Amino acid sequence: MNSKSIYRSKIRKYRIKKALTMLFVYSVLLIPLIPILLMLGWLFAQSFSEGPTNTVIPRGFTLENFKFLWARIRFGLSEYPTIWPLVMNSLIIAIATVAFEVPIAALAGYSLSRMEFKGRTETMRLIIALHAFPGVILLIALFYILNRMGLYGKGLLTLLGVALIKAGLSVPMDTWILKGFFDGIPWELEWAALVDGASRFKAWRKVLLPIIAPGISAIAIFSFMSGWGEFLLAYTYVKRKELYPLSVFLYSVLGEFVFVDWGLLAAITLFYIAPILLFYALTQKTLLKLQLVGAVKG
Amino acid sequence: MVRVRLVNLCKYFGKVKAVDNLNLDIKDSEFVALLGPSGCGKTTTLLMIAGIYKPTKGYIYFDEQIVNDLPPQERNIGMVFQNYALYPHMKVYDNIAFPLKIKKVPKKEIDKRVREVARFLRIEDLLNRKPSQLSGGQQQRVALARALVKQPQLFLMDEPLSNLDAKLRVIMRAELKRLQKELKITTIYVTHDQVEAMTMADRIAVLNMGKLQQYGDPGELYNKPANLFVAGFIGTPPMNFLEGSLIDKEDTMLIDFGEFSLTLPENIVSILREVNASSEIIFGIRPEDVFIGKQGELEGEVYVVEPLGKDIIVHVNLGGNKRIRAILSAEKAPSMSSKVKVSFDMEKVHIFDKKTEKAYI
Numbered sequence: 297m298n299s300k301s302i303y304r305s306k307i308r309k310y311r312i313k314k315a316l317t318m319l320f321v322y323s324v325l326l327i328p329l330i331p332i333l334l335m336l337g338w339l340f341a342q343s344f345s346e347g348p349t350n351t352v353i354p355r356g357f358t359l360e361n362f363k364f365l366w367a368r369i370r371f372g373l374s375e376y377p378t379i380w381p382l383v384m385n386s387l388i389i390a391i392a393t394v395a396f397e398v399p400i401a402a403l404a405g406y407s408l409s410r411m412e413f414k415g416r417t418e419t420m421r422l423i424i425a426l427h428a429f430p431g432v433i434l435l436i437a438l439f440y441i442l443n444r445m446g447l448y449g450k451g452l453l454t455l456l457g458v459a460l461i462k463a464g465l466s467v468p469m470d471t472w473i474l475k476g477f478f479d480g481i482p483w484e485l486e487w488a489a490l491v492d493g494a495s496r497f498k499a500w501r502k503v504l505l506p507i508i509a510p511g512i513s514a515i516a517i518f519s520f521m522s523g524w525g526e527f528l529l530a531y532t533y534v535k536r537k538e539l540y541p542l543s544v545f546l547y548s549v550l551g552e553f554v555f556v557d558w559g560l561l562a563a564i565t566l567f568y569i570a571p572i573l574l575f576y577a578l579t580q581k582t583l584l585k586l587q588l589v590g591a592v593k594g
Numbered sequence: 595m596v597r598v599r600l601v602n603l604c605k606y607f608g609k610v611k612a613v614d615n616l617n618l619d620i621k622d623s624e625f626v627a628l629l630g631p632s633g634c635g636k637t638t639t640l641l642m643i644a645g646i647y648k649p650t651k652g653y654i655y656f657d658e659q660i661v662n663d664l665p666p667q668e669r670n671i672g673m674v675f676q677n678y679a680l681y682p683h684m685k686v687y688d689n690i691a692f693p694l695k696i697k698k699v700p701k702k703e704i705d706k707r708v709r710e711v712a713r714f715l716r717i718e719d720l721l722n723r724k725p726s727q728l729s730g731g732q733q734q735r736v737a738l739a740r741a742l743v744k745q746p747q748l749f750l751m752d753e754p755l756s757n758l759d760a761k762l763r764v765i766m767r768a769e770l771k772r773l774q775k776e777l778k779i780t781t782i783y784v785t786h787d788q789v790e791a792m793t794m795a796d797r798i799a800v801l802n803m804g805k806l807q808q809y810g811d812p813g814e815l816y817n818k819p820a821n822l823f824v825a826g827f828i829g830t831p832p833m834n835f836l837e838g839s840l841i842d843k844e845d846t847m848l849i850d851f852g853e854f855s856l857t858l859p860e861n862i863v864s865i866l867r868e869v870n871a872s873s874e875i876i877f878g879i880r881p882e883d884v885f886i887g888k889q890g891e892l893e894g895e896v897y898v899v900e901p902l903g904k905d906i907i908v909h910v911n912l913g914g915n916k917r918i919r920a921i922l923s924a925e926k927a928p929s930m931s932s933k934v935k936v937s938f939d940m941e942k943v944h945i946f947d948k949k950t951e952k953a954y955i
Contacts, residue, residue: 484679487646490666491673492693492740502692506683 331542342562349558354498361563376537376545379564385455386524386541386568392459393466394516400467401515405474406500410486422467431465435532449535458529462522468517477511478504517579521572541569596656596747596780597622598643603652605638612638616652620797623778625771627795629785631827635804636784640750643782645669647937656748669748672741672779678733679726686712686736687721693744699904711739731762742777749774749781755790767793788828790818800824808895817942822951825878825944831907834884834918836877837948840866848946850875853913854892859940862955871947871954878944884920885929890937894918896928910936 337352343361345354364379376382394481407413408420438461442448447457481504489499505512527543540548546568549561598620605613607831613635620626628636641647643654645666653660661669681689688695694704712718715735725733734754741749755763755769769796774781785791791798792812800807800815800823808820819825825833838849838856847863848855856877858866886894886908894910897917906927908920920936928934945955 351889363611480678482677484675484677485681487641487644487666488673488675488679488681488740489692491666491669491671493696493744495667498696503681507681509683 339562339566342558343566345559351413358559361559362567364560364564365567379542379545379567381538382540382542382545385539386543388452388455389459389462389526389530389541390520390523392456393526394519396460396463397466397470397519398512398516400463401470401474402505402512403477404508405470406478406504408471408475411479423472427469427472429465429468431461432528434585435528438529439533448533451536454534455530455539455541456531458526460521461529462526463519466519466522470519473515474508474511477508481507491532517575520575523557524572595622595778598748598780598782599653599655600639600643601653601655603639603642603654603737604650605635605642605647611804613642613767615800616804616806618799618806618809620780620782623780625774625781625783625794625796627783627785627791627798628801629788629791629798629827630801630807631786631943633803635803636786637752638799639801640752640782640784643748644671644673644750670746671748672744672745673750674734674737674741674745674752674754676756678725678737678754678757680733680736680740682725684724685721686717686723686725686728689725689736690721690739693740699746707743708739709914711743715744722786729765731766734766739772746779749779750781751781753785754783755785756787763790769899770794778872789830792828796927800827802827818953819944820953822876822878822946822953823948825953829880831881831919831921833878833880833944836912836916836918838875838877840871840875842867842873848873851877851912851914851916853916856891856938858943861946862940862943866945866954869954871945872949874948875954876946876948878946879909879918879938880942881919881921883939883942884910884918885937885939886920886922887926888935890935892936894934894936896930896932896934899927899930901927910934912936 319353334352338349341352341354342349344357344359346356346358346360349355366378368375368377384408408416439448442454442457442461445457447453447460450536485503485507486499489503490496494502525543526541530541531544531547542564546564547560549564550556598618600616600618603613603616604611616635616639628639630636638647642649645661645664645668648944649662654662656669681692684692688839690708694707699707708721709718712721715738716862717732717735717739720728720732720736725736728736734757737754751770755766758766767790774794783791783795792815795812797809797811798815799809802823808815808824810818815824815828819828819833821836826835836851838851841848841850841855847866849857849858855951886896892912894912897909897911899909900907901924904924905921908922908925908928909917910920911917918936943955944953946953
């Protein structure tokens, strides 16, 4: 009787505490999301409205702003035949970034994880020290390097130059991440492959890489997104209008005159971020699988 | 089928001598067990034979060829690891086919051999599953299949049974032994379980702290252990050890254990005199050679009785801190704290030098 009521009040106190904690946790999670959701809402609304709007509600409804998808774009004094070459430019940078980052990080991550060589510890220390390096401050130095390499002002090659720099700045972090994945694979798997007749490289390619596929996907996804979203380097080094990636193009839409075509701006922005949103939605599952690496018994 | 010889083999990791001057000769088609406690160097030795570790010193011979610098891919060995190391992203069929695919064996041939070996190990219906969908015993058989499919000349196993439940372990012990006898592949088997080694191997190499303690067939190791370590490691329940001093009287010799003493028979006395045995010795006797009853030279009190079913283990205090175990059949069970007489089968006595731990008898 007595013990029962003490028991019940304890449970009640515990439940209240739990509810308050959850309330707190959810507020912390959701409150910062509100501004972001509002901004996205505005973007959506503005792209479909006839005139400028300050809220999440469109003023009128039109698809005029999306004309750029098939027609010529005209704003201020500039004119573009169509938007698609620009999409191509962004794509080139994004894909080249992935093409540079993934193989290098996969090979380097393996070496750091599995091989003994002089300077291994120093390399790892350097990676930690450089992993969050602000590439921006290298802008001028990079100009000299790109010029020397013959990648400045050379049309498409400049885009590759941008991708190269982007990749170069991210490779240390990617290498470290993949090294972590390789570290998680038991030695026996590689030994088994060697005993089965594989060379070290074959073992890496046929046994280890498939096992860390989630890690590689993650690196690929993030490097694609970073390449697609690259602005500063492209803005600095790409001078020809036809070679602008979408990010730089957007900026130029903004900066032409005092009058800004908000509708066009919002529509193009939405178009710009759509692939990323789609991409991310599709790869959610893979990214969430990241915790399951290696399936060796025991 | 290959003859493996280890000559003065050493493996040092910095200052640690994982394997110290190991000399071993494994005959063609023989089943040899490397037995010892954790950290004794047995797995390191196996990995050197596989080619995964390079010896620091010494040589490994496959038949007459020194293979120290031969990479594992070229050694034509099949290996089963303790945790099987199956490729998790491949189906069972592909796991088994992997060594053949690497060798670029034609597809038809691969299919034939994979199915043959799967049938042999009774895993044909598992070919389309992934390793994560298999039980421990099934995974182990897939690992065996993968090792056997390339018809290796040498079969290496690193504690393959330790991840199985006790019942399955007993079954697989017999299966593996039968397999080896049928296929006649030279096999080297690493284990810390002396029952596994004793039941499966033709010869056992007992290792401790990187050094070979004794190398012989199970009977030899059991009846004629070369040192204290082997004597205490092999046999369950383990051998009883009592410290004592030899007292050499003119006509006879005793062991003085402090609280009591034991007279030694003539044949033992003459051997001990011949080798000039030191006076500080350790006396060893196996529990099945200890007799408890109404007659005997020594007196003791029953400390505890452990029933095993058919037999019982009786712990007897002989005086002072000296307690020994005896195995008797269940009908002869004495009660706890009863006073009993103890005697030993003097034919089965072991005497070790206390300092060097080597066996005199």
